[in-house]
Amino acid sequence: MQIQTHPLISPALGTERHLQSFHYGPSGAQKVYIQSSLHADELPGMLASWALRRKLAALEAANKLRGEVVIVPVPNPIGLNQHLLGQMIGRFETNTASNFNRNFHDLAALVTPRIEGRLTGDAAHNASTIRAAMRDALAEQTPRTELESQRLALQRLSCDADIVLDLHCDFEGAMHIYTNPDLWPEVEPLARYLDAKASLLALNSIGNPFDEIHSFCWSELRARYSDRYPIPHGSISVTIELRGQADVSYGHAEHDAQAIVEYLTCRGVIDGTPAHMPPLAHPATPLAGSEPLISPVSGVLVFRTPAGTWVEPGQEIADIVDPLLDRVVTIKNNTAGVLYARHKTRFATTGMEIARVAGATPFRTGSLLSP
Incomplete structure (x- = not known):
């Protein structure tokens, strides 16, 4: 396991924050990116990522990881430090009222000018070309504020991942997920392992939330180029809503972390036989x-x-x-x-x-x- 530190822009004299990413398994094969509590007051995901890290450490020690898994347990240190009269303000940045899970860079807009003339009839080549264009385009972006630097750091870590899982929760809620309808056949096993009570599908819900900027890019490029060039589903991205804000327990964290392990085993990222897949509680809507x-x-x-x-x-x-x-x-x-x-x-x-x-x-x- 490797730990990387990603400094954010200092917002004021004497103040500086950073992100930490934890990298398990070998790079060069499949890549999985998982973050928790982007809305900083949604803490079930933070505990689940802690439980997942312990499992990944054991799997890595047993040489069972066949791909790289990147975990960012605390992707929003800005929101963690926002308190007013004893209440955490973790959903919106207090300086701008901007939702922490909106306004990420539109990857399709960034990469389209870079891939014109470089696509071929080989889907694997095209996927590699698109991912390289994503990395290059994001490397050239210059953030102006601490919040922009936080968003950019997260995108740079996740843009080329095959699987992106963004762990959230609702105010009060049942387990549910959000994903791209193009991806539902590949996401359904995850919904089953999580025991999701609702699976909500949208191609573009507006606002550039974190999970959508990954999958929507590939859908947009397919719509633009599919009559000439094969474009694969380059990113299976899902927002997982881990029940409600008060549902922070070791039992829930263990269940949720193990569900992700089973899904990654299904996807071949983890070596082994996945557990029997439970029934889907309700069809996707x-x-x-x-x-x-x-x-x-x-x-x-x-x-x-x-x-x-x-x-x-x-x-x-x-x-x-x-x-x-x-x-x-x-x-x-x-x-x-x-x-x-x-x-x-x-x-x-x-x-x-x-x-x-x-x-x-x-x-x-x-x-x-x-x-």
Whole structure:
């Protein structure tokens, strides 16, 4: 195992942060990149990556790694240091209000001018050419701020990986994942091992989140060149939502780390026989079919339905209780599917999104992610 240190731009006199990446196994074959807690207040992934590192160390010692696995347990030291009145502000950078998981470099836009005239009829050659163009293009970028340097450092580490796993969690939620619909056949085993209750598919949910900037690049290049040149699925990228923010336990971390090990064994990155693949809890659904449930009034939020539950249309999901008017407004869903996420705040403001249901029929357009 090798440890690399990646300094960030110093934001102020006397202050400097850095990233650390842990590299297991031999380079030159498959490459896997895994990071956790890019939203710094989403800590289940950080514990899972710790458990995974222990497993990878044992596998490396046993000479069972057939590819390189890069782990970045703390990809957002900026967010870890943002506290206001005892609360961590880990989702948005407080200086700019920018979401830490948005606005990464558009890899397709960066590499397209570099690969014109260099593609051939050989898919492996094209994949190698595209990855080299990614590395070169990102090497030439000059960040202006600490946040930009953090984003760029993460992209430089991950851009040429065959598999990219970004470990997050929701406020409160069941295990669920996000991935590119082009990749679903290759991602489904991971969903099974994780016991994901919802698998949400979107080609481009808008905003350049971390997982999408990898797979979307290859999809975009296929759309542009596939009539002339073969372009493979160059990056299997997935956002894994490890339940809710309070679901930090050794039991969960062990389960989640072992699920990733089994998946990497399936992919040939780890030598061995993977465990029996469990059934898929529910079929994958389009992210555009997810129904946000919005509170029409303000009051105390009381949930009636647990996260992870299958709900039929018209189910009573939550009540909004107004203690001044002695009024109770019940929130019901219109879509059949899994209630996969709930807000952790128990006071609703008017217009607040309180939960989401994974439906099978797409009906939303534009930006599909939460702010």
